Amino acid sequence: xxxxxxxxxxxxxxxxxxxxxxxxxxxxxxxxxxxxxxxxxxxxxxxxxxxxxxxxxxxxxxxxxxxxxxxxxxxxxxxxxxxxxxxxxxxxxxxxxxxxxxxxxxxxxxxxxxxxxxxxxxxxxxxxxxxxxxxxxxxxxxxxxxxxxxxxxxxxxxxxxxxxxxxxxxxxxxxxxxxxxxxxxxxxxxxxxxxxxxxxxxxxxxxxxxxxxxxxxxxxxxxxxxxxxxxxxxxxxx
Numbered sequence: 001x002x003x004x005x006x007x008x009x010x011x012x013x014x015x016x017x018x019x020x021x022x023x024x025x026x027x028x029x030x031x032x033x034x035x036x037x038x039x040x041x042x043x044x045x046x047x048x049x050x051x052x053x054x055x056x057x058x059x060x061x062x063x064x065x066x067x068x069x070x071x072x073x074x075x076x077x078x079x080x081x082x083x084x085x086x087x088x089x090x091x092x093x094x095x096x097x098x099x100x101x102x103x104x105x106x107x108x109x110x111x112x113x114x115x116x117x118x119x120x121x122x123x124x125x126x127x128x129x130x131x132x133x134x135x136x137x138x139x140x141x142x143x144x145x146x147x148x149x150x151x152x153x154x155x156x157x158x159x160x161x162x163x164x165x166x167x168x169x170x171x172x173x174x175x176x177x178x179x180x181x182x183x184x185x186x187x188x189x190x191x192x193x194x195x196x197x198x199x200x201x202x203x204x205x206x207x208x209x210x211x212x213x214x215x216x217x218x219x220x221x222x223x224x225x226x227x228x229x230x231x232x233x234x235x236x237x238x
Contacts, residue, residue, distance in 0.1 A: 001082055001083065001084045002082070002083050002138075002142065003080055003081065003082050003083075004080070004081040004082075004083075004129075004133050004134060004135055004138075004139050005077075005079060005080055005081075005133070005134060006076050006077065006079055006130065006132055006133050006134060007134040009132075010076070010130070010132030010133060010134060011073055011076055011077065011132075013132045014072065014073075014076055014130060014132050015069055015072075015073060018068075018069060018072060019065070019069070021161070022065055022068075071211070071212070074093065075092050075093060075094075075095070076130070078091070078092050078093035079091070079092050079130075079133075080092075081127070081129060081133065081139070083139075083142050083143075083146075085102075086101060086102050086103075087099050087100065087101045087102060088100050088102075088105070088118060088127060088143075088146070090127040090129075090207070092207070094210055094211060095206070095207065095208070095210070096206060098125070098126075098127055098206055098207075100118060100120045100125060100127060102146055102147075104120050104121045104125070105118060105119070105120060105146065105147055106119045106120060106121060107119050107147065107150065108143050108144075108146070108147045108148075108149045108150070109149065109150050109151070109152035110140075110149050110150070110151055110152060111152050112151075112152075112153075113131055114131025114136070115128065115129065115130055115131050116128075116129040116131075116139075116140070116143065116149070117129075117152070118143070123204075124204055124206060125206070126206070126207070127207070128207045164194065167190065168190065168191060168194045171186075171187040171188075171190040171191050172187070172191055174186075174187040175187040175188060175191065175226070175229070175230065175233075179233065181234055184230055184233055184234060185230070185234075187230075188226060188227065188230040191226050192223055192226055192227065195219050195222060195223050195226075196223065198216075198219065199216055199217075199219050199220065199223075202216040203216065
């Protein structure tokens, strides 16, 4: 049996990659939120409130990113990929162990950024292996011996992740500022669709730990709030 883990250099690369993806979006969200509050509050007292509490919002976002990174690092450190003659097993703390037998492996694909996906007989049976795993070339050779690895194109969401995030932010801005019923409905559908898709992806992904899955249900309240707020604006109550 051969086992593969992520070493300290890999952990550093994953941390850096995550920060580069999350900080710009969070920063933009804070700036947009502060701007909207200022635009919709003409009284100086309310403006002062925004100026005072914006730093606290930034600190809260920073704390959230720090916690998320800590959880990601803990998970990544516990990642163990075991390969035997007849099976591939992935183990991560607080996450169900996944074992794919060789005869059940449908395909092995490598994304442009080096991440490897081992797909089982059905959609929910899959093992994701980060590109930062130690002894990557050896692992790739072993997997290629089990089933030829195909080069997979970048998925739509990965390719347009930033654009999707910006569109969602713009939809929330429109939802908050417009009184046009068509724009309201389109914005509501956009935000709700993105949130529902995100929630579904997290809940059905066996590579995500149980704590993250539990916390993701918070987005359900956000979805309800967005729909409720849209109904209030459509009926002229806001």
